[in-house]
Amino acid sequence: MPEGRTAPQAYRYLFFEEGPLLQFWVRFHPNPQSETTMQRTTRWLAAATLLALSAGAHAQVNQVRVWAAACANCHGTDGRAEPGMIGLAGRNKDELLQQLLAFKNGQRPATIMHQLSKGYSDEQLAQIAAYFAAQKK
Ligand code: HEC
Numbered sequence: 135m136p137e138g139r140t141a142p143q144a145y146r147y148l149f150f151e152e153g154p155l156l157q158f159w160v161r162f163h164p165n166p167q168s169e170t171t172m173q174r175t176t177r178w179l180a181a182a183t184l185l186a187l188s189a190g191a192h193a194q195v196n197q198v199r200v201w202a203a204a205c206a207n208c209h210g211t212d213g214r215a216e217p218g219m220i221g222l223a224g225r226n227k228d229e230l231l232q233q234l235l236a237f238k239n240g241q242r243p244a245t246i247m248h249q250l251s252k253g254y255s256d257e258q259l260a261q262i263a264a265y266f267a268a269q270k271k
Contacts, residue, residue: 213266227267
């Protein structure tokens, strides 16, 4: 999904412009006359599941973005830092996570990150690391 879209724009894009969901719908939409109740129910369930999955994925991306936004003051928007500060964008996911965990458990001394990293679970740090690794440098 292209960057910088609001949620309504993203859904319009998904359903109507590019339309992978719409295409799926068209392909599996049978002739109504030949459809049994069972088939109709299955088709609706499949459509509802797809919708729920796409909404769930969207919510999860937004959650990571909120966490990552807390890093922007120091590491730049989406981890693209100003000169003189440490950038996070496009770096190796595992290395970022290792650093964050090292801050968290006190292995790596720090001025601030040892405190910040304690505010997240290991799983959240992994998601944050993956988010920054996926950003363009
Ligand atoms: C208040 C400023 C500040 C904020 C906010 C901040 N950092 Fe940092 N970050 C630092 C500083 C300073 C360092 C260098 C280590 C230290 O002294 O704490 C650092 C180091 C790091 C490093 C190690 C990078 C390297 O190359 O060694 C990572 C990874 C990192 N930060 C990730 C994050 C993440 C993820 C967030 C948001 C959850 C975040 N930081 C929020 C200031 C900040």
